[in-house]
Amino acid sequence: MNEFTPTSLASPARLGKDVPRSAYIHVPFCVHRCGYCDFTLIAGRDQLMDDYLIALEKELERQVKTRREIDTLFLGGGTPSHLTLPVLEKLFSLLNEWFELAPGYEFSMEVNPAGLLVEKIDLFRAAGINRISLGLQSFDNEILKTLERDHNRNDIERVVEQLQDRFENISFDLIFGVPGESVALWKETLSRAVSLAPPHISTYGLTFEKGTDFWIRRERGELRQHTEEVEQEMYRMSMEYLPEQGYDQYEISNFAKPGFTCRHNQVYWNGASYFGLGPGAARYLDGVRTTNHRSVLTWLKRTLAGECGDGESEELNPEEKARELAVIQLRTTAGIPLKEFELRSSYDLLELSRSVIDKYHQAGWLEVTDEVVRLTPEGRFVADTLVVDFL
Numbered sequence: 001m002n003e004f005t006p007t008s009l010a011s012p013a014r015l016g017k018d019v020p021r022s023a024y025i026h027v028p029f030c031v032h033r034c035g036y037c038d039f040t041l042i043a044g045r046d047q048l049m050d051d052y053l054i055a056l057e058k059e060l061e062r063q064v065k066t067r068r069e070i071d072t073l074f075l076g077g078g079t080p081s082h083l084t085l086p087v088l089e090k091l092f093s094l095l096n097e098w099f100e101l102a103p104g105y106e107f108s109m110e111v112n113p114a115g116l117l118v119e120k121i122d123l124f125r126a127a128g129i130n131r132i133s134l135g136l137q138s139f140d141n142e143i144l145k146t147l148e149r150d151h152n153r154n155d156i157e158r159v160v161e162q163l164q165d166r167f168e169n170i171s172f173d174l175i176f177g178v179p180g181e182s183v184a185l186w187k188e189t190l191s192r193a194v195s196l197a198p199p200h201i202s203t204y205g206l207t208f209e210k211g212t213d214f215w216i217r218r219e220r221g222e223l224r225q226h227t228e229e230v231e232q233e234m235y236r237m238s239m240e241y242l243p244e245q246g247y248d249q250y251e252i253s254n255f256a257k258p259g260f261t262c263r264h265n266q267v268y269w270n271g272a273s274y275f276g277l278g279p280g281a282a283r284y285l286d287g288v289r290t291t292n293h294r295s296v297l298t299w300l301k302r303t304l305a306g307e308c309g310d311g312e313s314e315e316l317n318p319e320e321k322a323r324e325l326a327v328i329q330l331r332t333t334a335g336i337p338l339k340e341f342e343l344r345s346s347y348d349l350l351e352l353s354r355s356v357i358d359k360y361h362q363a364g365w366l367e368v369t370d371e372v373v374r375l376t377p378e379g380r381f382v383a384d385t386l387v388v389d390f391l
């Protein structure tokens with residue numbers, strides 16, 4: 001854990017009622033849509049980038065209202081690094097108008113290797129970005145082809161070197177469980193990643209989301225999904241190998257060298273407030289969770305017309321907020337600190353979720369002490385199923 005504590009034990013903020021000190025900006029442009037991707041984005045419509053900036057400014061006026069000091073800023077997508085140089089310059093200057101980065105800030109950006117010019121990398125640095133999340137996914141050209149990514153192993157070698165010359169805090173995103181990928185190949189991927197020494201690595205299991213090309217191709221028998229056993233073996237390998245190499249697992253999918261956990265994500269995991277701008281972006285303000293419209297064109301049209309680009313919005317009651325906090329914190333390896341949980345939510349977790357905790361404790365999936373409830377390594381395999389029972 002690093003020193004960033006948006007809601008510390010000493011002064012526990014009520015869930016989502018604190019002053020937001022973080023912002024997420026969703027950049028919805030990609031070259032094309034990869035077969036497995038169901039994110040909010042628009043592919044091959046780069047002519048809309050200028051309209052996007054105008055809409056974003058209108059949303060900043062509506063949501064953020066005045067210039068704010070923040071601790072963490074995250075540019076995600078889509079592919080933020082796909083924006084053209086002039087659009088990136090305008091975006092950074094817009095963000096600078098609205099957000100003052102506090103001393104010790106973290107400014108992250110998701111970057112893809114394909115077509116990444118060194119001029120852009122220099123611009124990221126000049127704009128104050130100090131953390132890069134690099135979407136590598138694999139080092140194997142066949143796997144990258146299956147995933148329909150635009151980059152290959154040579155692009156990775158070049159881009160990693162250029163980024164490492166300019167940034168210390170780099171995270172690699174990797175995907176396991178890709179059709180055609182063996183357990184040995186996944187081990188090779190992890191080991192290649194470690195040899196490049198990024199201070200942070202995220203590993204995600206491939207999912208077949210309904211409506212994606214991958215989903216359709218699996219239904220047709222064109223893509224074969226790995227068995228659960230193979231997926232678990234790959235995940236187990238990450239959980240064993242990466243800590244051996246000095247990367248502590250601090251969340252289901254995240255591993256970091258000491259001092260390099262992602263501070264922005266910790267805002268979500270602490271149930272703190274944050275701004276969320278751009279299509280499909282979620283925000284949590286004054287205890288209300290709102291998600292912008294997921295259709296890029298609808299969000300653009302409404303926002304440009306001066307209308308609200310919100311999609312869904314819900315204000316959780318105190319018990320629902322407490323349960324949601326439990327679910328979010330359970331994904332972290334630190335688990336749910338019981339005293340802090342009660343201070344922030346006014347609920348005693350062991351009373352609120354007694355039967356679920358007993359059930360999974362007996363199954364060996366939860367560790368329960370007087371101080372904390374957390375997933376055991378075995379429990380991390382079934383986290384998605386398990387956490388639902390806490391809601």
Ligand code: SF4
Pocket residue numbers: 029030031032033034037038039041077078079112135
């Ligand atoms: S580059 Fe990333 S965000 Fe864009 S389509 Fe592919 S997986 Fe989705």
